[in-house]
Amino acid sequence: MSVYSMTGFASAAASLPDQGGEHGEDSDTPSASRKGLSGSVGAELRSVNSRFLDLSFKLADEFRGLEPALRELVTASFKRGKMEFRLQPQRAADAGWPQPQPDQLHTLARLEGMVQNWLPKAGPLSVNEVLNWCRAAAPAARLEEVAMQAARLCIEAMKEAREREGARLVAVLQDKLKGLKALAAQAEPLVPQAVQRQQERFVQKYEEALKAVGGTVTPEAAQERALSEAAAYALRIDVDEELQRLKAHLDEIGRLLKKGGEVGKRLDFLIQELHREANTLGSKAAALELTQVSVDMKVLIEQMREQVQNLE
Incomplete structure (x- = not known):
């Protein structure tokens, strides 16, 4: 259809x-x-x-x-x-x-x-x-x-x-979908990398603090505390759930475009959800690369919104 x-x-x-x-x-x-x-x-x-x-x-x-x-x-x-x-x-x-x-x-x-x-x-x-x-x-x-x-x-x-x-708009939307899927794939490995860097930074800071207090804290305790802080940090910046929801919305948009018919209102709702996930991704961003991914996503999503508003 x-x-x-x-x-x-x-x-x-x-x-x-x-x-x-x-x-x-x-x-x-x-x-x-x-x-x-x-x-x-x-x-x-x-x-x-x-x-x-x-x-x-x-x-x-x-x-x-x-x-x-x-x-x-x-x-x-x-x-x-x-x-x-x-x-x-x-x-x-x-x-x-x-x-x-x-x-x-x-x-x-x-x-x-x-x-x-x-x-x-x-x-x-x-x-x-x-x-x-x-x-x-x-x-x-x-x-x-x-x-x-x-x-x-x-x-x-x-x-x-x-x-x-409508056929022309579908072609434009499908092109934007490809761009968003590529950005989502680009974002996935950035979070573990950010956690690893932050863990190393925590260990370094605790080692420096240990030297400053004259060794009153054992290296093992310092490393354990650094790892604990890194784990808490990883939970704060974890965007896996947001990325999974974002990819699910992208798959649904692709399905609707293929199905055809009166899809404008449903697509408009899905675009709002995409924007919400991209915003959350940006707010949790712990690396400049992830922030840039979030910005690029929001640009593409806004371009999709402009086209979706013209669909019946």
Whole structure:
């Protein structure tokens, strides 16, 4: 199963099929297929990351009634992301100026005469008003069908866009995982080395203290005390448990990326746990090398967090 990003953009358009325009049409109904008219709808969908699914719609007036159906389509396809859906009628490329048809002009003349019979003071139609009427889109019911078709095409395109972006993010995360695993392997031998150095330092200090007090403490007692101090020190700086948990989290992240699906929230939780273990590793660091490992880990973890926040 694929991993999907929450960021993406998609657009699509759909049009009414050509219906001929000259055979058997009602003279009172403008044909969408005639020159100068448009039966085409354009859809755009934009998405950015969000904790939940946050939808907003910017629809042309004739499509306001489609919002519930559009919302159902989107929620069935996406679970997270702040998404903006736009749906607008489109004009044909050659429809800058419509070409009025005789049946349209006949209808307008009849309607104008009817209005003026009842309202003698009503003014005549202007050329601009006539052209705007002739530019009217397809019948509402048919145009809504086209709008829903454009919406479905746009949603499918968005799925593909988010899948492509998700694949890119997975590749980045897997690369960071390799880096963290390498750092964890680098940290493991550093702790015994630090304990050994500290043990030698304790023995040296006690020997110096023994000479300073004139031999009132036996060398055996001094060495025993040094070893005891070294053991206590080893317990304080032991990070084996943290490293084991860190490696377990890394394995789980790798498993989730391979499994795919809606993994964003779980990955975000695991990233927090990784950061906690890296912080503990740094606070227990007894050697400069271990401190540097902790810093490098936190840099990689933060880079992973930025990418994980974009996953669905």
